[in-house]
Amino acid sequence: MNTVHAAIVKNVPVVAMPGATPAATTDATLDTALEAVVNSPTKPLASLSVLAVRKGKISYHRQFGARWIDNENAANNKPANGETMYRIASISKTVTAIGVMKLVEAGKITLDRDISDYLGYKLRNPHFPDDPITMRMLLSHTSTILDNAGYYWDEKVISDLKDVLLPGGKLYGAGALWSKAGKPGAYFQYANLPWGVIGTIMERVSNERFDRLMQRLVLTPLRLKGGFHPADMPADHLLNVATLYRKRSVIGNKEVWNSGGPWVAQVDDYPNVAAVPRATLAYVVGTNGTLFGPQGNCRLSAEGLSTIMFMLMNRGQHQGRTYLKKKTVDEMLKTQWRAKTDGKNGESTYSGGKALFNAWGLGVQQFTDVSYPDTGKGGGGDRLTEAGGYTAIGHLGDAWGLTSAMVFNAKQKSGMIFMHGGPGFNPETNPGKYSAMYRHEEQILDALYIHAAANKKSTVEVKK
Numbered sequence: 001m002n003t004v005h006a007a008i009v010k011n012v013p014v015v016a017m018p019g020a021t022p023a024a025t026t027d028a029t030l031d032t033a034l035e036a037v038v039n040s041p042t043k044p045l046a047s048l049s050v051l052a053v054r055k056g057k058i059s060y061h062r063q064f065g066a067r068w069i070d071n072e073n074a075a076n077n078k079p080a081n082g083e084t085m086y087r088i089a090s091i092s093k094t095v096t097a098i099g100v101m102k103l104v105e106a107g108k109i110t111l112d113r114d115i116s117d118y119l120g121y122k123l124r125n126p127h128f129p130d131d132p133i134t135m136r137m138l139l140s141h142t143s144t145i146l147d148n149a150g151y152y153w154d155e156k157v158i159s160d161l162k163d164v165l166l167p168g169g170k171l172y173g174a175g176a177l178w179s180k181a182g183k184p185g186a187y188f189q190y191a192n193l194p195w196g197v198i199g200t201i202m203e204r205v206s207n208e209r210f211d212r213l214m215q216r217l218v219l220t221p222l223r224l225k226g227g228f229h230p231a232d233m234p235a236d237h238l239l240n241v242a243t244l245y246r247k248r249s250v251i252g253n254k255e256v257w258n259s260g261g262p263w264v265a266q267v268d269d270y271p272n273v274a275a276v277p278r279a280t281l282a283y284v285v286g287t288n289g290t291l292f293g294p295q296g297n298c299r300l301s302a303e304g305l306s307t308i309m310f311m312l313m314n315r316g317q318h319q320g321r322t323y324l325k326k327k328t329v330d331e332m333l334k335t336q337w338r339a340k341t342d343g344k345n346g347e348s349t350y351s352g353g354k355a356l357f358n359a360w361g362l363g364v365q366q367f368t369d370v371s372y373p374d375t376g377k378g379g380g381g382d383r384l385t386e387a388g389g390y391t392a393i394g395h396l397g398d399a400w401g402l403t404s405a406m407v408f409n410a411k412q413k414s415g416m417i418f419m420h421g422g423p424g425f426n427p428e429t430n431p432g433k434y435s436a437m438y439r440h441e442e443q444i445l446d447a448l449y450i451h452a453a454a455n456k457k458s459t460v461e462v463k464k
Contacts, residue, residue: 027060030451037443038064038420042259043430046245046401047080047421050444051302052452056313056413058306060452065421067242068271071262078271085226085241085299086419087268089397091406092228092298093195095218095308097139097363100198101328102217104135108205111136111331111362118201121162126175131184135201138194139362140336142346144184148176151193152290155280160287161200181347188337188346190357192295199289209285210292211278222307222318226299228292230268230275233299241299243269244400247424257426266422267400268299296399302417305406309394309417312364313410332362333393333410351398352428353436354380367392367407371434378431384416385449386434386442396437403427403441412455416448 038045047065051058063080070076088095103109109118114132116122123133125144137143149164149171163169164177181187199210206213211229219227225237233241249261265272278291300308311317312333316324338359339348348355358381359366365382369391372380384390384407392415394407401422408415423430423440430439437445 027451030060030447031062033447033451034062034444035064037440037447040440042425043440044247044259044424045420045422045440046263046424047084047242048444049080049084049086049242049302049417049419050448051306051417052448053306053309053313053408053413053415054453055455060448061302063302067240067421068269069243069245069263080242080421081240082303083225083240083301085237085301085304086402086404086421087241087244087296087400088298088300088305088404088406088419089296089399089402090192091300091305091395091397091404092294092296094363094395094406095298095300096195096198096214096294097332098308098311098324099202099214099217100135100139100363101324101332103202103205105325105328109135109201111139115197115201118204119162119197120204121166123165125178125184126167127178127180128183133184135198136336136362137185138198140360141188141190141194141357142185142337143191143194143197144179144182144187144189145191145194145197146177146179146189147191147193149173149193151191151196151295152293153288154278154291155283155288158288159284161196161290165197182345186345188339188348188357188360190347190350193290195295196288196290199292199294200286201289202294203289204286207285209279209283210289210294214298221323222311224300224304224307226301226304228294228297228299229278230270230299231277233275238270238275241268241270242419242421243267243271244402245422245424246401259425263422263424296397302419305417305419306415309406309408309415312393313408313413313415315410333364334361335359335366336361338366349380350436356380356382356436358382361393363395364393365395367394374431374433378436379434380436381434383435384445386446388434390449403438405441405445407445414453414455416445416453418444418448420444 049063052060066077067080067084068078164171244266245263248255248264249258315326316329350356358368367382370381371383392407397404404419432442
């Protein structure tokens with residue numbers, strides 16, 4: 001098998017905040033550190049796109065590896081470039097939340113209103129039948145709606161999301177989607193299904209299909225390529241979406257991790273597979289927002305995500321005009337939930353990651369710099385840099401092999417973005433040293449911070 005060599009994309013355009021002076025994007029030390037992560041002999045990544053912001057302007061923007069891989073002939077590989085888009089996974093929740101806040105400003109949605117009023121049927125957690133569920137709760141993961149019964153259904157499976165949400169619905173079953181742990185609004189449990197409910201509500205109040213509504217509300221005004229529906233993308237944009245990979249081999253009828261095996265496409269293999277529409281012409285708007293993946297189906301580039309980040313960092317300002325009101329962004333970014341020290345108001349551990357979630361806003365995580373050192377099974381906490389001391393707001397993503405992050409500190413005007421195209425190893429074998437993230441994620445973020453995001457450029461070598 002041919003190995004994939006990292007390609008460092010040079011001379012990318014510098015994108016600055018309005019009024020900022022562009023900064024150089026060359027840092028050979030950082031190039032080398034990130035290239036080493038991508039080209040690790042035992043823990044390689046298919047591709048990597050990164051961007052860092054220091055003092056309000058892009059200080060570093062690079063891509064490594066291939067957005068599409070030919071296992072038989074590496075000469076056919078397509079390098080990742082500055083406009084390569086990735087399926088950003090759960091960072092999509094932040095993008096969706098921005099769309100919700102646009103509808104709040106338009107008077108279409110009220111954060112603290114019973115969502116039953118929008119859905120057209122009464123929705124209650126049967127364990128807490130007297131407690132309404134609100135949009136604020138959905139956006140802050142305190143709605144008590146879980147993923148235990150799933151979070152995506154196509155038109156062949158259900159005709160309306162109430163088939164899942166309401167007793168008597170054909171997929172309601174024993175009501176596994178409802179948490180017993182705490183009342184709505186009082187107990188945090190990270191989940192994806194609430195975002196399908198959010199998408200359904202957005203459709204009902206606008207009478208627009210979710211993906212097209214998001215295009216109108218968010219992507220077009222912010223001049224972003226990408227979106228939630230690849231089947232509608234122009235062909236040239238679609239072919240610059242990174243395929244997400246894992247390195248695996250087939251033993252019998254089972255795929256197993258194998259760092260010496262071929263790169264196996266998991267999703268977005270558009271050079272080989274056409275993008276499939278997520279809805280038919282018969283779809284009734286406002287019945288099933290899970291179709292379009294409000295929780296994780298958005299495709300954006302690192303530069304596109306930086307536009308989202310700058311807008312939030314600037315409290316709603318984008319390219320010299322107001323996109324969201326300052327009070328709207330303040331409401332979105334402020335603490336809606338914080339973990340208590342006794343752990344009785346929510347689940348901060350997620351998918352085996354100890355204390356990964358410690359505070360939350362509306363569609364954004366607050367990174368509080370909690371850290372638990374590795375004691376043999378990996379570290380814990382939401383710390384973003386090895387030295388600590390960097391608090392931030394943003395979101396993480398993890399799906400189909402990709403992991404991603406968009407984090408920023410508005411006061412410092414600093415931030416970091418990364419998206420990789422999938423691991424050539426089982427990531428569970430590479431736990432973090434000082435956080436609940438994987439070790440390669442720690443290495444990427446720490447290198448970006450030290451050399452490109454910290455207010456004062458460091459001469460410290462990045463630890464491997």
